[in-house]
Amino acid sequence: MPDIARRASVLLATATALPFATTAAAQDADPLAEWIESDDLSQELDEAVQPDMATELAELRARDSASRQRIADLEDRLDRLEKVAGLAGAYPLNAAEQAAMRGRGFGTNVMSPTYRGDQIELLRGPSGFVSAIQDQEPEETESATRREPAPSQSVTDITEDAQGYFGRRFSFETGINYAHFDDARINLSGFLALDAIFLGLISIDEQSSDIITTDFTGRFAPSDRLQFDVNVPVIYRSSVFQSGGAGGNASGLADARVEEFGIGDINGGVSYRLLRETVRRPDVVINARVKGPTGRDPFGIGLVEVPGTEGNLEVPESLSTGSGVWAASVGASVLKTLDPMIVFGNLTYFHNFQRGFEDIDEIEGLQPGDVDIGNAIQFGAGFAFALNEKSSISTSFTLRYGDETRLRFDEGEFSDVIGSGSTVGLLNLGATFAISDRISLLTSVGVGMTTDAPDVTVSARVPFRF
Known part of the structure; x- marks a missing residue:
């Protein structure tokens, strides 16, 4: 970045001095004019700027991808919790998620939803339940996995x-x-x-x-x-x-x-x-x-x-x-x-x-x-x-x-x-x-x-x- 600033200042000073140059000087083979008009300057600027911009752009894209994936995972887990709560098309949680529920104060009907306008609120359950489930790796089917030991x-x-x-x-x-x-x-x-x-x-x-x-x-x-x-x-x-x-x-x-x-x-x-x-x-x-x-x-x-x-x-x-x-x-x-x-x-x-x-x-x-x-x-x-x-x-x-x-x-x-x-x-x-x-x-x-x-x-x- 210091090289870029230095070269930019040189370019600005040169461009300011150009209108005052004489015709004779312009007609002579001035090395500075030839360097400014050539593609070497653009190439050097691109070589100095592009790697830093590419790195920052890659980092932004990675963060955006991670955020999108996180949102998708949360939406998927919320959808599954709503289905377990008794909505149409319900299917049980996998064994790891069930294990996370064991010993945490959940009963047989605690997942019944309460409708508040267009929002669904699941009533009971400690605040750490959702995070406990998120920490579990998803499993394909209920029948293919075993019940994990209770948390306590x-x-x-x-x-x-x-x-x-x-x-x-x-x-x-x-x-x-x-x-x-x-x-x-x-x-x-x-x-x-x-x-x-x-x-x-x-x-x-x-x-x-x-x-x-x-x-x-x-x-x-x-x-x-x-x-x-x-x-x-x-x-x-x-x-x-x-x-x-x-x-x-x-x-x-x-x-x-x-x-x-x-x-x-x-x-x-x-x-x-x-x-x-x-x-x-x-x-x-x-x-x-x-x-x-x-x-x-x-x-x-x-x-x-x-x-x-x-x-x-x-x-x-x-x-x-x-x-x-x-x-x-x-x-x-x-x-x-x-x-x-x-x-x-x-x-x-x-x-x-x-x-x-x-x-x-x-x-x-x-x-x-x-x-x-x-x-x-x-x-x-x-x-x-x-x-x-x-x-x-x-x-x-x-x-x-x-x-x-x-x-x-x-x-x-x-x-x-x-x-x-x-x-x-x-x-x-x-x-x-x-x-x-x-x-x-x-x-x-x-x-x-x-x-x-x-x-x-x-x-x-x-x-x-x-």
């Missing part, structure tokens, strides 16, 4: 606990569960005289049981749709048996404690994500499990008379830590995000395979036979709220119906064990806390709602994600 760790914990740890290649979980049972019965041994007088022995028996289960679970997810897991439980059981009226004494009391510690039934399962969650449909996972009889079975355990009770109180020699039979289950679980609430449910069918044992009775001697402990079906449903980025609370209810156990001694027919059928209803209250992006604490307290259910359960689990 607390929502992620709820989703993974209910559906599975898909997308995390390896994970490990350790947990502890405590359950308490309390049962009281009145035993009558005698007969009724004159329809009003009972003659015989009366005793009040009470059984209190505490079960502590420590679980170790390993998971492997080769893809974002498939997951395998193996669970190894270690069980400690303690039962206290008490009897009133022991030895024929109405005020006599007797008690005995029986304890057992050992491995439970090892089980493994596979889960497959059938459908990924979108704005309109829930997340659907199907699963199957197999359980082996690795724990101590409850059959053939003898009874021991408590000294001083004259046969009024008998307790088992040991306690079981497993069911004793092979079992399999199939089920499905469903989860839907309705911010700020997450709802989930599951349905599972349990099948227990018939098995033969060398002894199926508590009396002395071997009593071989077959056992069919019956099948069961379980329903469950609940909902959860994310309190903040790191914590959430949840509540759920499960109900399980179990068939009666059937026994068959050798060369005999199957007969039902009276009172062995069960209806287990449990109300759970839970809370999750995200310790870090890879470690969480999941806690719950359960209250038994039926006579077959435990009185109370308390559990804590810590999943580690790799």
